[in-house]
Amino acid sequence: MPAHMPSRGMSRRDLLKRTGGLAALAAFTAACGGNTGRPSDSGGGGNKVNLSQWYHQYGETGTKEAALKYAKAYTDANVSVQWTPGDYGSKLSSGLLSNKGPDVFESQLNIGMVKSNQVVPLDDIIADVKDDFQPGDLATNTVDGKVYGIRMIVDPQVIYYRKSLLDKAGIKPPETIDDLIAAAKELTTNKVKGIFVGNDGGLALGGPALWSSGGSYLTDDHKPGFTNERAAQAFSKLHELYTSKSVLLGSPTDWTDPGAINQNLCAMQWIGMWAVPGMQKALGDDLGVIAFPALDAQGKPAVYSGGWTQFVSAKSPNVDAAKKFVKWLWIDKQDFQEDWSLNYGFHIPPRKSLAAKAAKLQSGVAADTVKLNADYGHTDNPAWTPKMGTAFGDMLTNIIRKGADPAGEISKAEKTVNAELSRLFG
Amino acid sequence: MSTRTAPAPVPRESARKGARRPKGIAGNTLWFWLFVGPFVVGLLIFSYLPIIWSLILSFFEAYNTVTPSKFVGVDNYVDMLTDHNFLSSLGTFTLFAIFIVPLTFVLSLALALLVNQVKIARAFFRSVFFLPTACSYVVASLIWRLSIFNGVRFGLMNTILGWFGIDGIAWLSTVSPPWYWIPIVTVRLWLQLGFYMILFIAGLQRISPTLYEAAYVDGAKPGWQTFRYITLPQLRATSVAVLILNLIAAYQAFDEFYNLIGNVNFARPPLVYLYGISLGTIQDLGHGSAGALILAVIIMLVTLLQNKIFGFGKAGD
Numbered sequence: 001m002p003a004h005m006p007s008r009g010m011s012r013r014d015l016l017k018r019t020g021g022l023a024a025l026a027a028f029t030a031a032c033g034g035n036t037g038r039p040s041d042s043g044g045g046g047n048k049v050n051l052s053q054w055y056h057q058y059g060e061t062g063t064k065e066a067a068l069k070y071a072k073a074y075t076d077a078n079v080s081v082q083w084t085p086g087d088y089g090s091k092l093s094s095g096l097l098s099n100k101g102p103d104v105f106e107s108q109l110n111i112g113m114v115k116s117n118q119v120v121p122l123d124d125i126i127a128d129v130k131d132d133f134q135p136g137d138l139a140t141n142t143v144d145g146k147v148y149g150i151r152m153i154v155d156p157q158v159i160y161y162r163k164s165l166l167d168k169a170g171i172k173p174p175e176t177i178d179d180l181i182a183a184a185k186e187l188t189t190n191k192v193k194g195i196f197v198g199n200d201g202g203l204a205l206g207g208p209a210l211w212s213s214g215g216s217y218l219t220d221d222h223k224p225g226f227t228n229e230r231a232a233q234a235f236s237k238l239h240e241l242y243t244s245k246s247v248l249l250g251s252p253t254d255w256t257d258p259g260a261i262n263q264n265l266c267a268m269q270w271i272g273m274w275a276v277p278g279m280q281k282a283l284g285d286d287l288g289v290i291a292f293p294a295l296d297a298q299g300k301p302a303v304y305s306g307g308w309t310q311f312v313s314a315k316s317p318n319v320d321a322a323k324k325f326v327k328w329l330w331i332d333k334q335d336f337q338e339d340w341s342l343n344y345g346f347h348i349p350p351r352k353s354l355a356a357k358a359a360k361l362q363s364g365v366a367a368d369t370v371k372l373n374a375d376y377g378h379t380d381n382p383a384w385t386p387k388m389g390t391a392f393g394d395m396l397t398n399i400i401r402k403g404a405d406p407a408g409e410i411s412k413a414e415k416t417v418n419a420e421l422s423r424l425f426g
Numbered sequence: 427m428s429t430r431t432a433p434a435p436v437p438r439e440s441a442r443k444g445a446r447r448p449k450g451i452a453g454n455t456l457w458f459w460l461f462v463g464p465f466v467v468g469l470l471i472f473s474y475l476p477i478i479w480s481l482i483l484s485f486f487e488a489y490n491t492v493t494p495s496k497f498v499g500v501d502n503y504v505d506m507l508t509d510h511n512f513l514s515s516l517g518t519f520t521l522f523a524i525f526i527v528p529l530t531f532v533l534s535l536a537l538a539l540l541v542n543q544v545k546i547a548r549a550f551f552r553s554v555f556f557l558p559t560a561c562s563y564v565v566a567s568l569i570w571r572l573s574i575f576n577g578v579r580f581g582l583m584n585t586i587l588g589w590f591g592i593d594g595i596a597w598l599s600t601v602s603p604p605w606y607w608i609p610i611v612t613v614r615l616w617l618q619l620g621f622y623m624i625l626f627i628a629g630l631q632r633i634s635p636t637l638y639e640a641a642y643v644d645g646a647k648p649g650w651q652t653f654r655y656i657t658l659p660q661l662r663a664t665s666v667a668v669l670i671l672n673l674i675a676a677y678q679a680f681d682e683f684y685n686l687i688g689n690v691n692f693a694r695p696p697l698v699y700l701y702g703i704s705l706g707t708i709q710d711l712g713h714g715s716a717g718a719l720i721l722a723v724i725i726m727l728v729t730l731l732q733n734k735i736f737g738f739g740k741a742g743d
Binding site: 118201266 | 481489491510511552563572573575576577579581595596597599600601602603666672688690692702704705707709710
């Protein structure tokens with residue numbers, strides 16, 4: 001700019017200089033803010049605290065709207081719902097590292113969460129209704145005598161099958177693992193595979209197979225419970241099933257989704273009770289259910305009694321308000337609990353009083369599933385950590401898919417599990 | 427220069443300059459920091475700070491926390507170096523690199539030569555091969571998994587096999603034979619060939635036509651002879667860059683493995699394994715950090731070694 005030019009206030013360059021830095025700073029600080037899922041204070045909510053509630057993505061339509069409806073109906077705090085498609089477990093794990101994560105969240109308890117102070121005990125809010133919960137649903141959320149979570153729903157995982165296809169082949173529902181393998185072979189045609197147990201070849205069957213042999217992940221005195229000869233035998237049976245050429249692999253949807261059985265890709269499928277409404281819509285009454293069959297005459301059928309539990313994050317700035325909300329939604333509001341359990345996918349309400357009233361679960365294949373769950377259900381052991389789970393999964397992959405020697409793989413997993421146990425229990 | 431011809435005004439001149447220079451420098455400095463600052467800050471906060479933090483974490487027992495308190499010395503490193511899963515993940519990577527690096531190199535060079543020869547619709551051909559680079563690995567993996575290489579009879583590849591009367595294959599679920607390598611390798615080829623092709627085209631266009639003319643005068647034949655003795659040597663700088671970028675990209679393989687076959691132990695590159703340990707549900711940040719640093723050191727060593735062998739950035743390149 002020539003020197004003789006009269007100054008007209010701020011030049012373009014000056015303006016840029018002065019505003020550019022500010023803009024850059026603002027952009028930078030904004031980028032650092034992150035979204036916690038909590039509503040901002042300017043939302044007109046008055047003096048109410050803000051709570052963030054995290055869910056994984058439920059597959060059934062209407063579930064997200066229902067979750068939002070419950071949150072909106074709560075008047076003592078502003079609750080915002082974070083609905084998480086994809087890898088919820090990983091996102092939750094990192095969310096729990098700081099106070100920017102959820103205040104209230106659904107998950108499954110493992111002792112690591114308690115040891116690293118991620119969750120708070122909820123004994124005070126559950127005390128009055130403790131007797132109304134099934135013992136297994138309490139045990140899976142109890143560490144050192146304290147209850148850390150309120151079970152929201154119970155999801156039995158079992159084998160559903162097409163009655164018509166079994167009738168056509170002239171076979172009875174399988175009662176042992178050998179029956180199951182034989183039936184899968186029998187039911188396989190060039191269009192339909194006998195059974196679908198997941199695109200990974202049946203890792204979800206590891207636990208049920210172990211239980212059906214009489215074993216368990218961990219014994220009551222915190223030792224590995226999957227190391228004996230019978231467990232090895234059960235795992236080899238899974239390999240036999242995998243190599244029988246009757247297992248559906250590479251399906252567009254995985255085992256948690258009824259897509260495969262609904263589209264006639266398989267005659268039987270390992271899946272949870274949540275999918276019953278979806279399967280009934282596609283298949284009508286052509287649906288039967290069995291537990292994972294017993295290893296042999298000495299064994300017992302097994303059902304994995306999975307599900308989701310509500311927790312309060314210890315890092316939440318509003319622990320008391322969060323506990324109050326959990327008590328309101330998952331203990332007091334029975335109509336919402338019933339809605340959540342029965343109106344989308346099917347889940348067993350963990351409250352005995354509510355389960356007894358659940359009309360939709362008292363007939364047909366749903367009622368059969370509820371009975372199997374009561375007779376043969378196994379809940380998660382909170383002492384079983386994700387690291388042990390990974391070692392167990394690696395062991396199953398090697399045995400089932402790679403045909404490795406079970407004894408050798410079991411001792412590898414046992415080593416990892418023992419290291420974890422000595423870290424946790426000394 | 428005026429200082430030499432006119433000694434007398436020197437003090438004045440330098441004084442005048444001295445008075446002006448700081449202003450000039452200050453102006454430049456301001457602009458320098460304005461433009462570079464945000465990137466430097468970003469680099470410090472999002473790259474260097476995490477690296478330093480990882481270094482600290484790697485000496486601690488850090489379950490579910492980034493502010494650990496239990497110092498364990500080099501235990502995490504010892505554990506990782508003796509962890510058969512981590513070692514086998516390095517093996518998986520090596521296998522992957524053996525497939526992908528030479529294939530990408532040869533195919534992208536071939537594509538570049540072909541596209542460079544095209545006389546009509548050049549822009550079209552270049553864009554058409556470059557476009558997949560703009561596609562995300564995740565999206566491409568989903569297309570590969572759900573429609574092209576799904577295991578049921580109506581998957582694209584199985585439909586094609588069906589025309590020849592061959593039974594469908596569960597591409598991503600079959601471990602022996604390891605069919606899953608076909609989707610994994612092809613998805614990466616599809617995504618990155620175009621990018622390396624562009625690098626090669628840039629290299630090809632830098633070769634002076636006079637070299638070829640001189641060769642023809644000396645009796646060289648177009649085709650293999652000129653390619654071998656002119657094109658290839660002239661492309662050395664580009665080739666080395668492509669190889670190094672390719673190898674680093676292969677070491678960092680994550681998206682297609684994670685989305686196609688998940689975190690499974692028979693084909694798990696180091697990053698997928700480390701992600702599983704530290705950022706997945708296990709949240710063992712001590713071991714994860716130690717593994718990440720071991721991996722970083724390996725990548726650095728291999729890149730340096732490659733430099734030493736191929737001499738990237740030497741005079742004349």
